[in-house]
Amino acid sequence: MTDFRDLSLQGIWKNNPALVQLLGLCPLLAVTATVVNGLGLGLATLLVLVGSNVTVSLIRNIVRNEIRIPVFVMIIAGFVTIVQLLMNAFTYELYLALGIFIPLIVTNCAIIGRAEAYASKNSVGAAAFDGLMMGLGFTLVLVLLGGLREALGGGTLLAGADRLFGPVAKDWTLTLFTTEHPFLLAILPPGAFLGMGLLIALKNSIDAHIAARQTVVHQKATRARVTAEN
Template sequence: MNQYQELSWQGLWKNNPAIVQLLGLCPLLAVTMTVINGLGLGLATTLVLIGSNCTVSLVRNWVPNEIRIPIFVMVIAGFVTVVQLLMNAYTFSLYEALGIFIPLIVTNCAIIGRAEAYASKNPVKYAAFDGLMMGLGFTIVLMILGGMRELLGSGTLLSGANLLFGEWASVLTITVFETENPFLLAILPPGAFLGMGFLIAFKNALDKRVESWVVQPEKDKIVQRARVTTES
């Protein structure tokens, strides 16, 4: 398995920042009331991950070891500010819906963790791909959790797509069932904790099932002994 395949496997499944490392749970649990909210926050986080990883990788040989963490945080804060201003300009309604959790990307442990653990030790092309895969893994979990909560709570999927893609995307909303009384447990924060628990349990169960299929029982080893005799 080459480097890119390994980074893809780590970011999307084996070392997923959301359901394995359990990093960045505050925004993940707070804003995933809909698929679009999760997608919006996931894309913002992915852009920051890619930008910060590339920058950290480029300057890694000039950053003193003693002050590397404050410098990494400043780099991340710069990219978060750029993303925040872009969302404010082009997707203002979604920006308002996500609220304080956009600037709080600065404190996301998944981003500073990748900058410290990987980007500061590897070339920029691998650091950029690592940021992309970690961001995609985080975004997928956000969307799945948001989809579960939106479907159970409101009976819809892709509600509010126009907030991210424009007015034309209003037709993307799917109404699975209609209800006058939304399922509040799914919409409120406790539903996010329960949904996250189910996702983690599903991944662990699937990993164990796959491992039981792949790992074969070791066969008994047959040891053959050779006897050497000397003829006189």
Template sequence: MTDFRDLSLQGLWKNNPALVQLLGLCPLLAVTATFINGLGLGLATMLVLIGSNVTVSLVRNVVRNEIRIPVFVMIIAAFVTIVQLLMNAFTYELYLALGIFIPLIVTNCAIIGRAEAFASKNGPLASAYDGLMMGLGFTAVLVILGGMREILGAGTLLTGADRLFGPIAENWTIVLFNTENPFLLAVLPPGAFLGMGLLIAIKNSIDAKIAAQQTAPTEKAARVRVTAES
């Protein structure tokens, strides 16, 4: 029986595609100049993950082992094409902003990795949930990194929200501070590398503290036992 709680922890934290597996870093670092760009690409990736996971799970027993990888890639490419056409139709300006990185979702190792490691071995419901959690984990890193870079670089947040949410979001831009000279280090690619490194360092630090808290009672009990025996 699939442990959905464990799937949630794996996708959002323990096995996060961006922070732990370090997969899909090219689009992650390239498009996260703003919060909305990161959110748009994250949602697109999540939809592809869910759709491809479910489809792979449904056909896993009828696809021969020798051709499974090409079949998985074709399935992923089909869902990427669907998402690309939908974005072209309904979020055209965001589609132009993300550019080549939408079709490049096909080459995202996180997607083919989940299809091979999980969806090909589990049922549709568990595979859909796994895709959702992995997609949410990847999207969270995209929006956090994009928000950091937008705030540091331009002093704003949610710039261009109307490109994703439509005319209703034209006034959603939050101006935190005004600057005549944007902080280019945050806006340009080096800022993405530095921001990503900071996020990974924060996660590793939290993991280390959690591990220390979990081992402390065990070590204390061991010392008490040794003292009692002596």
């Protein structure tokens, strides 16, 4: 249980692929103009992460060390192809919106990194959970960045949700405010860099606050122990 708790904390916060490792930033910054785009790409990446981690773990004792990286890339490419075909069949409009960034999941260093660093050295269950947590951490950043840019740029949230969830989601759009002049800086690529910087700064600030509190608690505990000993 402790290992799975640590994997959850590592994937979502301490070792988040986007906020800490700074991997996969190209698609992250390119497609997060809306929440739906970010969520769609995040879910696709999550599925590839889990599938590739499980497969790599299954064959970790079979593949020779000299050829492991090409084999891992082929496995990842296979799962990306599966996800791409599924999105083409069931979420075609979202598939068109994401475009080239779906096949580019193959080149996401976070995926090959987890296959090499974790899945190839651990059991199937642990590898699957690691892929799930890393994928959730990456998806969370995509959604937060997409929500920030969509809200500031157009005053909406979940616009075009029907592209991912079907006709039932046509009325899911939340209008925060209306404007005739959208905030283009948030919508265009520079807004992605600024938004990403804000998210990283927020995480660092929270980490610093937690570290300061832990230091205070440790100092109080130390003084209490010294007083009790005296």
